[in-house]
Amino acid sequence: MTDCHEKTEKKHSCCCGSAQQPTPEDCCGTPAPRITKAYYCPMCPGVESDLPGICPVCGMALERAPAALVGAEEDSELKNMTQRFWIALLLSVPVVLLDMGSHIPMLAGFSTRASLWIQLVLSTPVVFWAGWPFFERGFRSVLQRRLNMFTLISLGTGTAYFFSLASMFLGAYLPHSFRHDGMAPVYFEAAAVITVLVLLGQILELRARAATGAAIRSLLGLAPKEAHRLRDGVELDVPLDQVQAGDVLRVKPGEKVPVDGIILEGASALDESMLTGESMPAPKESGGRVMAGTLNGNGSFLMRSEKVGAETLLARIVQMVSQAQRSRAPIQRVADSVAAWFVPAVVGVAALTFICWALLGPQPALAYGLVNAVAVLIIACPCALGLATPMSVMVAVGRGAGMGVLVKDAAALEVLGKVDTLVIDKTGTLTEGRPAVSKLIAVNGNTQERLLQLAASLERYSEHPLAGAVLRAAEEKHLELLAVDEFAAVPGCGVKGKIAGRAVSAGSDAWLLQEGVRGLQALNLEAEPFHAKGFMVIRVAVDGTAAGLLVLSDPLKAGAPEAIAALHCMGLKIVMLTGDNAQTARRIAEKLGIDDVHAELMPRDKFERVVALKQEGKRVAMAGDGINDAPALAAADVGIAMGTGTDVAMHSAGITLVKGNLLGIVHAITLSRATMWNIRQNLFFAFIYNGLGVPVAAGVLYPFWGVLLHPVFASAAMACSSVSLIVNALRLRNVRLE
Numbered sequence: 001m002t003d004c005h006e007k008t009e010k011k012h013s014c015c016c017g018s019a020q021q022p023t024p025e026d027c028c029g030t031p032a033p034r035i036t037k038a039y040y041c042p043m044c045p046g047v048e049s050d051l052p053g054i055c056p057v058c059g060m061a062l063e064r065a066p067a068a069l070v071g072a073e074e075d076s077e078l079k080n081m082t083q084r085f086w087i088a089l090l091l092s093v094p095v096v097l098l099d100m101g102s103h104i105p106m107l108a109g110f111s112t113r114a115s116l117w118i119q120l121v122l123s124t125p126v127v128f129w130a131g132w133p134f135f136e137r138g139f140r141s142v143l144q145r146r147l148n149m150f151t152l153i154s155l156g157t158g159t160a161y162f163f164s165l166a167s168m169f170l171g172a173y174l175p176h177s178f179r180h181d182g183m184a185p186v187y188f189e190a191a192a193v194i195t196v197l198v199l200l201g202q203i204l205e206l207r208a209r210a211a212t213g214a215a216i217r218s219l220l221g222l223a224p225k226e227a228h229r230l231r232d233g234v235e236l237d238v239p240l241d242q243v244q245a246g247d248v249l250r251v252k253p254g255e256k257v258p259v260d261g262i263i264l265e266g267a268s269a270l271d272e273s274m275l276t277g278e279s280m281p282a283p284k285e286s287g288g289r290v291m292a293g294t295l296n297g298n299g300s301f302l303m304r305s306e307k308v309g310a311e312t313l314l315a316r317i318v319q320m321v322s323q324a325q326r327s328r329a330p331i332q333r334v335a336d337s338v339a340a341w342f343v344p345a346v347v348g349v350a351a352l353t354f355i356c357w358a359l360l361g362p363q364p365a366l367a368y369g370l371v372n373a374v375a376v377l378i379i380a381c382p383c384a385l386g387l388a389t390p391m392s393v394m395v396a397v398g399r400g401a402g403m404g405v406l407v408k409d410a411a412a413l414e415v416l417g418k419v420d421t422l423v424i425d426k427t428g429t430l431t432e433g434r435p436a437v438s439k440l441i442a443v444n445g446n447t448q449e450r451l452l453q454l455a456a457s458l459e460r461y462s463e464h465p466l467a468g469a470v471l472r473a474a475e476e477k478h479l480e481l482l483a484v485d486e487f488a489a490v491p492g493c494g495v496k497g498k499i500a501g502r503a504v505s506a507g508s509d510a511w512l513l514q515e516g517v518r519g520l521q522a523l524n525l526e527a528e529p530f531h532a533k534g535f536m537v538i539r540v541a542v543d544g545t546a547a548g549l550l551v552l553s554d555p556l557k558a559g560a561p562e563a564i565a566a567l568h569c570m571g572l573k574i575v576m577l578t579g580d581n582a583q584t585a586r587r588i589a590e591k592l593g594i595d596d597v598h599a600e601l602m603p604r605d606k607f608e609r610v611v612a613l614k615q616e617g618k619r620v621a622m623a624g625d626g627i628n629d630a631p632a633l634a635a636a637d638v639g640i641a642m643g644t645g646t647d648v649a650m651h652s653a654g655i656t657l658v659k660g661n662l663l664g665i666v667h668a669i670t671l672s673r674a675t676m677w678n679i680r681q682n683l684f685f686a687f688i689y690n691g692l693g694v695p696v697a698a699g700v701l702y703p704f705w706g707v708l709l710h711p712v713f714a715s716a717a718m719a720c721s722s723v724s725l726i727v728n729a730l731r732l733r734n735v736r737l738e
Helices: 076-099 112-130 132-143 149-173 188-212 214-220 313-326 332-360 365-379 383-402 410-416 448-459 465-476 509-514 520-532 560-569 582-592 603-615 627-635 647-652 663-698 711-734
Strands: 226-231 234-239 248-251 260-266 268-271 282-284 301-307 405-407 421-424 436-442 485-490 494-499 502-507 536-542 545-553 573-577 596-598 620-624 638-642 655-657
Touching (some): 076 132, 076 188, 112 132, 112 149, 132 149, 149 332, 188 365, 188 711, 332 365, 383 405, 410 638, 410 663, 421 603, 436 465, 448 465, 448 502, 502 509, 509 520, 509 536, 520 545, 603 620, 620 627, 655 663
Parallel strands (some): 573 596, 620 638
Antiparallel strands (some): 248 301, 260 301, 405 655, 485 494
């Protein structure tokens, strides 16, 4: 139909050599990640369970996987911690007041022995009931030889409580260096208040972590619970899980689309912002595709369901977002390497603190040593190190999902911000991938409408990608398609047949010349300016005489010029790799200001170009949407797939743009850079906090300014450190991506 040697952009080919369209498992892609268990640990990738429980690595409570969030009851962990906190707080207030009895006139004359008994009675349920989860997790960490924050907390509170118990009953037998004014001190109030503050920290952390999953919960809430199904002329409301592929559904004004499908009848405008980030409603009519969870406007339409359940775009987005939130960025290795030896080192520092105070401290030296050792155990919680990266990743992935930028894993998010070269496909990426007839030139007494009618009647039987453009042009002009006899298609050259007894041919110049068509020289003069600009041209002949030509172009995607300009401002070099002809590629490159262009490439050629750029030391991101882009997407440091493209491309990429708009690349890179800056901030604060907190708790400031850190204040500081990191991560929800 066009030049016999022209290469089309959408080839069903792959680096594996398969002639058929490959599945992701057969080719360069990998299967879409899925969550297999109902519960998982947000901080430790790979830790999953069918039942609620405790992470064996970090000791945190397992969270519900996204698939289990639908219809789930209130967070049981948060509810349990909240209940324990309030009861512990009520019991701890009298303990603190009694401990400060000498400073409160109303309690000044209260019996010391009675005060101790009341403190014991009230603090015991606080430590061993309200704080039991900490002891349980701490004990389990020792058995499994995976020491964590709960190891330190249980050691600290347990030491304070049992020493107080020993002081109360065996005070007379303790060394004098444990006594103050002849009495051994008790720290029931410290054990109780530390437990209360750790519980408060857990509550704040659980609430903040819940906020990081807001994106997934909002996505899960998009799908309606029921659908209006039509069968045998009867409309019936059925649960969404009963809808099957091929069902005819009615979507009424103001309702959400239940599943992915195609409109059969009717028209409307749909709000797709929740999936694509695009604020303007998208007009839809018969033949248009609609996605589950999008909001219908004022129109009503019938649709045929195509993808249901876990196969809908919405469900796949939820799976991808959840998997990405649980993945670990390479930068987390810094915190992991420190955390591996951190807890044992802290226990050693606490023991050394006790020994140094016992040998060198003022009287009561052992009492000072005990208090400071407990403070070291409490303040040196490694939770901040563990939270520094996962919280930022969770918030960033959710933020991206709300803008139509899907992140496959944290590694892709980290690498994307470092790229300096963007390799980009043309058709379907820079352009719409949907050619359109832009001009008609009729000669030898033919009219433009007659020319288009004849060409469209022939192209109706063709499978060539350009045939659809001719048919759409005829539909827009409401032209009636004519009957065709003796139709024949010559691959790579054109089509021919008889219409109302007249021989009609449409195709390339070389083929029509072979067919003996007259008047082609004059027609070629008309076509030459369009060829020079890279347009596609179809020549039409009637009864062996040139009748005219159709000029086709693939329009640029909306926002493409602005996106390329923004990427240049971000310091990226833009390279176009395309299978299209060189003239068309150069025209597009010049119009957009692209730095380098390589045309007429096969999938293997694209792959090799990407590899060559990496060998030159470039950090390469590849953006594409076709099966022929999959090898290059997989070879790049990070692949960016257009959500309007093929599944193979999306499986091969680390980033997917749901709307397929180039501005999404700008948003993705901006998000990546903001996330990495946020992670570095969190790691800095975590290291500084522990680096300064432990020495202060050990008492290094005491010889100079007489400053000591009481275990209660150490507990408060520990809780604040974790919460502050989460709050900092939550700032990513408001980062400007535009």
